[in-house]
Amino acid sequence: VAEKTSEPVSELLAKWRAGDKESFRRLVPLVYHELHRLAHYHVRRERADHTLQTTALVDEAYLCLMKQEPTDFENRAHFFAVCAKLMREILVQYARRRNAAKRGGGYKLTLDGSVVLPESRNLDLIALDDALQELARLDPQQSRIVELRFFGGLSIEEASQVLSISPATVKRYWTTARVWLHDQISRAERHDP
Amino acid sequence: MTPEEWQQVREVVADALELKPEDRPAFLDRACSADHSLRRDVERLLSTSDEVRFSFLQSSAFRVGLTP
Numbered sequence: 001v002a003e004k005t006s007e008p009v010s011e012l013l014a015k016w017r018a019g020d021k022e023s024f025r026r027l028v029p030l031v032y033h034e035l036h037r038l039a040h041y042h043v044r045r046e047r048a049d050h051t052l053q054t055t056a057l058v059d060e061a062y063l064c065l066m067k068q069e070p071t072d073f074e075n076r077a078h079f080f081a082v083c084a085k086l087m088r089e090i091l092v093q094y095a096r097r098r099n100a101a102k103r104g105g106g107y108k109l110t111l112d113g114s115v116v117l118p119e120s121r122n123l124d125l126i127a128l129d130d131a132l133q134e135l136a137r138l139d140p141q142q143s144r145i146v147e148l149r150f151f152g153g154l155s156i157e158e159a160s161q162v163l164s165i166s167p168a169t170v171k172r173y174w175t176t177a178r179v180w181l182h183d184q185i186s187r188a189e190r191h192d193p
Numbered sequence: 194m195t196p197e198e199w200q201q202v203r204e205v206v207a208d209a210l211e212l213k214p215e216d217r218p219a220f221l222d223r224a225c226s227a228d229h230s231l232r233r234d235v236e237r238l239l240s241t242s243d244e245v246r247f248s249f250l251q252s253s254a255f256r257v258g259l260t261p
């Protein structure tokens with residue numbers, strides 16, 4: 001819900017970049033609203049077409065929101081981190097709603113299969129979200145890396161800057177997090193404790 | 194699993210993944226020594242196929258679609 005429509009996202013971003021911390025607090029609901037609008041648009045369009053389409057929600061949102069370059073990296077990194085978190089929330093919320101709507105056949109939220117291997121074709125976002133919460137208990141930083149990389153689309157280098165840890169460590173944590181998540185989700189599917 | 198146990202498992206898995214598959218058993222013998230529970234957890238994670246390891250979560254979430 002946009003609370004202050006008189007102040008567009010670009011204006012708040014500019015103020016935030018200039019050091020006004022308060023504008024960031026006002027920015028988050030607007031970003032959330034914008035991401036939601038884009039997600040809704042894409043999900044609806046795909047459903048109407050009955051086709052698998054690659055969507056670029058975050059890309060598009062970033063483009064909309066970050067038109068004015070350059071921005072200083074700290075703000076930009078923080079902004080990406082917020083977007084990644086919001087994107088996770090929105091996509092999982094959509095997946096839950098879909099599941100509730102269909103129960104017993106119909107749609108399943110899946111990853112686009114255009115380039116990916118069979119294993120990653122049918123990813124249950126709700127199961128991933130649950131597993132990520134468990135990973136956050138074991139290591140919050142690894143969970144954040146997955147959020148930034150998978151939901152935020154950040155590269156290893158960008159994630160390393162956001163988290164102030166070396167790219168080598170990000171890579172190490174990212175790989176082991178993915179292996180662990182895959183194992184966790186597969187076992188949950190088999191109801192294997 | 195506790196955070197401390199995971200940290201231990203993670204480090205052994207990460208190191209093992211940097212080795213050639215044929216060099217892993219000897220490494221695990223050293224890294225896990227008599228800790229059978231550690232070895233079991235590590236081996237389970239290492240048994241994840243290369244295909245999964247290279248592809249899982251590698252295309253980001255915004256490539257999301259709906260299929261009937």
